[in-house]
Amino acid sequence: MSDLEQTQGEPKQEERSLGLACHLLALAGLVVPFGNILGPLIIWLVKKDDSAFVDDQGKEALNFNITISIAGFIAFLLMFVVIGGLLLPIIGIFWLIMTIIAAVKANGGERYRYPLTIRLIK
16 A cells, blocks of 8 residues: 555545444444454454555554453453442443444545554554
8 A cells, every 4th residue: 555545545445344343343342252353353464455445444443352352351350359349330330432433434435443442552
């Protein structure tokens, strides 16, 4: 992918749809264990070389869902000292809201950045 192609205006509709899918496939985590990571990972691995937008949004979705998984695991461990029982629903609601916001922004062609995310994949 050339630098010119990466800096050109809006992503095409197909790229925006794939960016949307990167974010929304994280909701598979509601049904499949680690689906919140596997969904975006599959789209990103298949399409990252075809589109700079999909590459960017796929990495962003993966980083956010890995961060949420780590936070959820820590909150689970903290359930033994009660505070995890309060943190776990807050993390879940935050995850759902941020995923929906990111999907809407990606569908609009915006390169969305999740807040409070550890950027492990660069």
